[in-house]
Amino acid sequence: MTDITVVKCGGNASVEVDEVCADVATLRGRGAEVILVHGGSADIERLAARLGVPSRQVVAPDGVPARYTDPAMLEVVTLALAGMSKPRLLASLAAREVPAVGLTGLDAGLLRARRKAAHRAVVDGVRVMVRDNQVGTITAVNAGLLRTLLDAGLVPVISPPALAEDGRPVNVNADRVAAAVAAAVGAARLVMLTGAPGVLADVADPDSVLPVVELSPNEPPAHRAGGMGLKLIAAREALTAGVPETLIADGRRPRPVTAALDGAATTVV
Amino acid sequence: MTDITVVKCGGNASVEVDEVCADVATLRGRGAEVILVHGGSADIERLAARLGVPSRQVVAPDGVPARYTDPAMLEVVTLALAGMSKPRLLASLAAREVPAVGLTGLDAGLLRARRKAAHRAVVDGVRVMVRDNQVGTITAVNAGLLRTLLDAGLVPVISPPALAEDGRPVNVNADRVAAAVAAAVGAARLVMLTGAPGVLADVADPDSVLPVVELSPNEPPAHRAGGMGLKLIAAREALTAGVPETLIADGRRPRPVTAALDGAATTVV
Amino acid sequence: MIACPECEAKVDLPDAPRLNEILECGDCHAELEILSLEPTLVGLAPEVEEDWGE
Amino acid sequence: MIACPECEAKVDLPDAPRLNEILECGDCHAELEILSLEPTLVGLAPEVEEDWGE
Numbered sequence A, B: 001m002t003d004i005t006v007v008k009c010g011g012n013a014s015v016e017v018d019e020v021c022a023d024v025a026t027l028r029g030r031g032a033e034v035i036l037v038h039g040g041s042a043d044i045e046r047l048a049a050r051l052g053v054p055s056r057q058v059v060a061p062d063g064v065p066a067r068y069t070d071p072a073m074l075e076v077v078t079l080a081l082a083g084m085s086k087p088r089l090l091a092s093l094a095a096r097e098v099p100a101v102g103l104t105g106l107d108a109g110l111l112r113a114r115r116k117a118a119h120r121a122v123v124d125g126v127r128v129m130v131r132d133n134q135v136g137t138i139t140a141v142n143a144g145l146l147r148t149l150l151d152a153g154l155v156p157v158i159s160p161p162a163l164a165e166d167g168r169p170v171n172v173n174a175d176r177v178a179a180a181v182a183a184a185v186g187a188a189r190l191v192m193l194t195g196a197p198g199v200l201a202d203v204a205d206p207d208s209v210l211p212v213v214e215l216s217p218n219e220p221p222a223h224r225a226g227g228m229g230l231k232l233i234a235a236r237e238a239l240t241a242g243v244p245e246t247l248i249a250d251g252r253r254p255r256p257v258t259a260a261l262d263g264a265a266t267t268v269v
Numbered sequence C, D: 001m002i003a004c005p006e007c008e009a010k011v012d013l014p015d016a017p018r019l020n021e022i023l024e025c026g027d028c029h030a031e032l033e034i035l036s037l038e039p040t041l042v043g044l045a046p047e048v049e050e051d052w053g054e
């Protein structure tokens, strides 16, 4: 019977990276199987700036802005996640003698996605039909590959991009990747580390961490402020697919995963 | 009994990438086990130029110039190989339904290296003690990881960097990585694809391909011109370590590996 | 100036039209999409499923 | 101007000295390495093993 813990982290700041990797080493020392899923928005932004690639936004009809991954930005996303965030995590794990293998959705079709259809949005102030947003939603996870690696005692370290139906890479949301992976491998728990103490009742008050957040299956989540919206959607996807325990916790402290599992987190139900 | 073919390719130009990946698919269709090792010098140079990182050279006392991988360039090497060259190869293999896993030396200590000691060289015209050249020579290969992946029917796609003794990444020569990998897994053959028809008797005459080149165990190889020197050193390392067959062949044609195995190559002995 | 593909009324183009820009026909209120520039061609903007989570 | 660590003779510095630059003492011919700038300090350049293949 598997007892897999899926940890989602940012992957950017070297202090956080070292703390997460040290905690992964600790968890494995206790015999746990761990899968690490990461993003790297700070690496993406920095690299985009260095390369002169503009960071653009699409504003959906409901007013919610999202990253516009045009083809130039997709290249930056892949470059930053596979070429910067992931090597940083792998070096930190190697330094702690944790054998890990870095992966994106392009590796043996690990993450397959449905490309987002053309949609209406406002870009640079103009209402347009967006047709070149290189994004998708996860439709399948190669759980067999992950099982092979876990059986060999390895920690999979996973990030976007994913493979679209036409075989080309697309950007996907890393939190939702974590949820899809947790569901596909039958993980016991999903821990999403974030740059906040947890889900806050009042975004302006860091002490207002909610110990539990209850989500309805159909309506947009409450407490969406502060970038929590997609994490709560991802949490719901994991729970709906059968992952027993889903936590959102602070990633900026020592032993962030252990602390979350000990209760210093927001449990989503 | 394994019958592994290790293929070393450049990884840069998309036409070559597609031809190599199509050939890998063909080889696998015949039941062969394949490991792909790649560099990406064109990606490295292009990315260095885009990021404003100067390409510097060290000139050794024997007059041979080599890349000076200062810390800024090491970041570019990792970014380009893991973030650009490798994803391009993986997407091409995925499009041909070849399950492949991308790796660098940072994955589960796949490639361990001894960091190059401080040495005298001429940099920017000045004689200096070079102390920050982030390069090394391979000392160990995690053959167990490769065996696990091959047994699962996967094609490992390997590139620098490697892990130095202090746990930090170092650049290593990709041809020598291919030789070390071939030796470590007991490969039946090593095929090094290059941007020339083979080893040429006369670098200016593309029809002067030598069918066979014989190397002595101790002296610098003859026919070193045109960048062949390191490939011949790598070939010798593979042969010395027991790899039965080592070829240098043209990578710029359709079915480059198959053609090389059929005889259109320079065999090194 | 261009003709609405739905009702053939004249549709005003913006000063600086953008590819894939959405316009509305003043007469029949159909939503039109600029499918190319030089020459400027429009078509009916498709109905699409909204997936509000990315 | 600086003193050779081997023989204490005065060693001339180049106009634009570089970190890790190698100089030769005019008197005893020892090879010296510039170990820091401001202040400029030198030491004996170490003997190292040459590995001509990279």
Ligand SMILES: [Zn+2]
Binding pocket: C004, C005, C006, C007, C008, C009, C025, C026, C027, C028, C029, C030
């Ligand atoms: Zn109309």
Ligand SMILES: [Zn+2]
Binding pocket: D004, D005, D006, D007, D008, D009, D025, D026, D027, D028, D029, D030
């Ligand atoms: Zn002296």
